[in-house]
Amino acid sequence: MLFDVSNEQGKSLDGGYIGIQPRQDGKALVMFSGFGSHFSAPKGRAEADGGEGGSNSTLVDFEFGHKYNLTVTRDPDNPQRLKGYIQDVTDPAHPGVKQHVEDLDVDQKFVLAASNTGFVEHYGADISRSSQIAPTRGSFFAPFTTEADGTVKAGEVRSDGFYGRYKNAMIGDQEVTKVAGKGQEVYFTFQGAGYGAKA
Structure with missing residues (x-):
C-alpha cells in the first residue's frame, strides 16, 4: 500500500509504502519505507528501493488465507514520526496482537494524504x-x-x-x-x- 504525506501547508513531501512479502515458512516480511530526501528510518536502512529515503523490514508470523490490517499512523508524541503496524484481524471478535513494524521519520511536521494505491x-x-x-x-x-x-x-x-x-x-x-x-x-x-x- 502506497501512502503520501504533505506538509502542514498541503505541499507534497513524497510518500511511502507498507506491504507484506509472504514466505513459505509461516513468516512474512513487512516492508515499511519512505521515498525521497524527507524520510529516514531511525532503526532501518538509509535508502529506499536504491534511492533516497529510509526503509525497514520486520519478520512477523503469517498465515495464508488470513486477513491483516496494515496501519500507518502519525506518532501522537512526535509530529515528525510515522509508525507502522500489522495486525491479524481474521476474527474481528478476537484480533491478534498489533505488531509494531518500526518507524519512519519525516524532516518536518506533516499530515497523511487522503488517497493512493495498493498493488x-x-x-x-x-x-x-x-x-x-x-x-x-x-x-x-x-x-x-x-x-x-x-x-x-x-x-x-x-x-x-x-x-x-x-x-x-x-x-x-x-x-x-x-x-x-x-x-x-x-x-x-x-x-x-x-x-x-x-x-
Whole structure:
C-alpha cells in the first residue's frame, strides 16, 4: 500500500509504502519505507528501493488465507514520526496482537494524504515470461482512518485491473463488493498465461 504525506501547508513531501512479502515458512516480511530526501528510518536502512529515503523490514508470523490490517499512523508524541503496524484481524471478535513494524521519520511536521494505491507484485527470483507467474489470490479492503475524537471514517477501494509488462498475458478475475455505491473490497485471482507449461 502506497501512502503520501504533505506538509502542514498541503505541499507534497513524497510518500511511502507498507506491504507484506509472504514466505513459505509461516513468516512474512513487512516492508515499511519512505521515498525521497524527507524520510529516514531511525532503526532501518538509509535508502529506499536504491534511492533516497529510509526503509525497514520486520519478520512477523503469517498465515495464508488470513486477513491483516496494515496501519500507518502519525506518532501522537512526535509530529515528525510515522509508525507502522500489522495486525491479524481474521476474527474481528478476537484480533491478534498489533505488531509494531518500526518507524519512519519525516524532516518536518506533516499530515497523511487522503488517497493512493495498493498493488500486488512479484518479488524474489527474476521472471522472463508470463508462464512463471504462479496462481495468486487475495483481497484489498477499503482504507479507514480514526480521527482524534475516535470517529472512524471509511474510504473506498477501486481497481484498475492488471498492469505491468505481462498485463496482456494474465488470466484472472476480480470482484468488487460495494456498500452504498462505494467499493469496500476487491477480491482477485490471477496467474500467468501458460503457467505450468514446460518451456
